[in-house]
Amino acid sequence: MSGYYPPPGPPPQQSGYPQQQPQGGQGWGGAPSQQPGQLQGQFQPPQQQPWGAPPPGQHFPPQGPPPQGYNQPPPMQSGFQQPPPQHGFQQPPPQQFPPGQPPPQHQYTQGAMPSPGYGNDVVQGNANSEVDALMKAMSGFKRDHTTIIRVLAKADPRQMTLIRQTYAQRNNGSSLESKVESSFRSHYGNTLLQLVRGPLLSDVHNINRAIKGLGTKEDMLNDVLIGRSNADMRAIKNTYQQVFKRTMESDVGEDLSLKTKTMFQLIMRASRTEDTYPYNPTEVSRDTDALHYATRGPSVTTNSDQVVAILTQRNDGQIRSIAHEYQQKYHKSLEDTIRSSFSGHMEDALSLALGRAMDRAKTDAYGLEDTMKGMGTKDDLLVNKTVRVHWERQHMDQVKKAYQHFFKKDLVSRVRGETSGDYRDALVGCLS
Secondary structure, eight states: OSSSSOSSSSSBBBBTTBBBOOTSSSSSSSOOOOOOSSSTTTTOOOOBBTTTTTTTTOOOOOOOOOOTTTTOOOOOSSSSOOOOOOOOOOOOOOOOOOTTOSSOOOOOSSOOOOTTTTOOOOSSSSOHHHHHHHHHHHHSSSSOOHHHHHHHHHHHHHHHHHHHHHHHHHHOOOOOHHHHHOOOOOHHHHHHHHHHHHHHHHHHHHHHHSSSSSSOHHHHHHHHHTTHHHHHHHHHHHHHHHHSSOOHHHHHHHHOHHHHHHHHHHHHOOOOOTTTTTHHHHHHHHHHHHHHHHSSOGGGGGOOOHHHHHHHHSSSSHHHHHHHHHHHHHSOOHHHHHHHOOOOOHHHHHHHHHHHHHHHOOOOOOHHHHSSSSOOHHHHHHHHHHHHHTTTTHHHHHHHHHHHHHSSSOOOHHHHOOOOOOHHHHHHHHOO
């Protein structure tokens, strides 16, 4: 995923691209857009803060020039002047952190709330009309796939919870999840199952699938766990233990080794700096220099613990600021440094952590393209990424526009050309 990353601060405001600050920090989505009258007992999500305004207490340095093709508003000023690029930078290396340990954890005043679908939301009302439509569409020999897709692909996380609850009430406790799992197969069945489960249960089952059997499905593990908010990560860990009666940390740890095991142990701690922590130029400069000293030698001497600690424990705003200062000081992008200093799973995971902090919509657009390019389609990943993106409708619109911008083609048309039948219709329904 090469190319220009935006400067520090909030993601770029794009023409026709009404961005929002995610309610759940680094989760997949703030409150979903609601369509009036879709479900009975529906309620309004909390008020969202638009992109272009930092989280409470967060300040960013002046932004650099916007990337080509993006129309940004005037950059926010915080009073902090970015120092000019320094040549021949010489100073003692910054303090090194013990192997496997994160840098000193910042104190914060308030943690992010879980993303929709990751909290203990009590959903009132019922979804009788939707359940009636599903039960009729799934009965008999000839199923009505158009109706099934329409109902399931249009529900947001809270609405899907209401559909599951209503279905169980109407069917003596029998779950909609078990009905879909027993009735549909292949990639189409997987798509419907992930929709019915909702974002949290889908994450939990996908983590288990990633480590089950011989070998690790590294791309799937990365996709679910990297860049998550602390609140969402705690929800994933708690639900994993409820479902599988084991801790996620022990299961994932047993499937990994050496440096990647250390990295995911840090990721699963749910100890990232919260977005409420104020911008601190001294700390950004310290982390920037630490990354430089950790990666300045040959790849065999790279201090991976130092790099992992910073990129997995800092919030998105801090990482954007670090990447901007790194380019200014050392005249090389942090992305290129990561690519040249690591390989294999470590390279992919750290690049994803950086990319999601820098521009989540662009990163998701590239991730979707990666599942479809070349010979054959990586269907499991395509399903995971499509369903995950669809849970937050405004972010999905950002991803579609980013895909059009970087690949000069329509994402829905691309997916339609790579798939077929009911499977194609289900993915297109998610993206439409």
